[in-house]
Amino acid sequence: MNYSAAYDVALEKFRKATLEEISEYSGYPIDGNRIKIIFLGQRFDVEYPSGQFYAEATLNEEISVPTQILILHYLVNRSPAIQTGQLISYKELPGGSIYIQPFTNRAINPLVKTFGSQRSDLIKVAGTLGGEEVSLGDAAVVLNVFPKVPxxxxxxxxxxxxPASGNILFDNSAGTILPTEDYAVLASQVVFTLRKLASK
Structure with a gap:
């Protein structure tokens, strides 16, 4: 998939926002002209207004373009949404029922394949990213991937x-913060990161 057009649009919106708006709505701290980001255990800065990403020296991998787009989308969100605590599935997001099969293939199936018979591993590896165990299913964790997006x-x-099964749930406020398509990318990145940690 060619992400260049989506990246350009996201970057343009980022440059039109102010640092004050970004800090207020995103929940991320500002240091000078940089936004301090923590995303799935990675720490890096996003420079304003260039949109340049700067990873900490210990990060061996480049920050992928899809990840950069996700973060830029989150940074320019203007939602005052407060978490409701009410959980919804992907198909309950706006237009989510149309994309539920790709979402299942990209995120839920890999989750079940890796942790469906190793539920303790899910709790363990999610804990390294700040995840907290919750009382759902046979095992469940909640991760605050962005400050406003558990x-x-x-x-x-x-x-x-x-057979083993699984699900990935979002707060009822999710649809007002990011586009539904972003949650498919975000969930697959979360699962990929957890699987990678579990394989170590």
Whole structure:
């Protein structure tokens, strides 16, 4: 997929915002002309107004373009939304029912494949990213991927009647913060990161 057009649009919106707006709505701190970001265990700065990403010296991997787009989208959100605590599935997001199959293939199936029979590993690796165990399914964790965007991952282990299954849930406020398509990318990145940590 060519992300260049989406990146250009996101960058333009970022440059039109003010640092004060970005700080107020995103919940991220500002240091000079840089926004201090923590995303899935990675720490880096986003320079304003250039939109340049600067990773800390210990980060061995480049920050992917899809990740940069996600973060820029979040930084320019103007939602005053407060978390409701009410969980919804991807198909309950605006237009989510149309994309539920790709979402399932990209995020839920890999979650179940890795942690459906290793629920303790889900709790363990999510904990390294600040995730907290919650009482859902056979195992579940909630990760605050962005300050205003918690994601809940749930797995049910297989039994005599049913195979292992899982789900990824969002706060009811999610649809006012990011486009629905972004949550598919975000959830797949969360699961990819957890799987990578579990393989170490």
């Amino acid at each position: 994601i809940t991952l749930v797995v049910w282990e297989a039994d005599d009647e049913f």
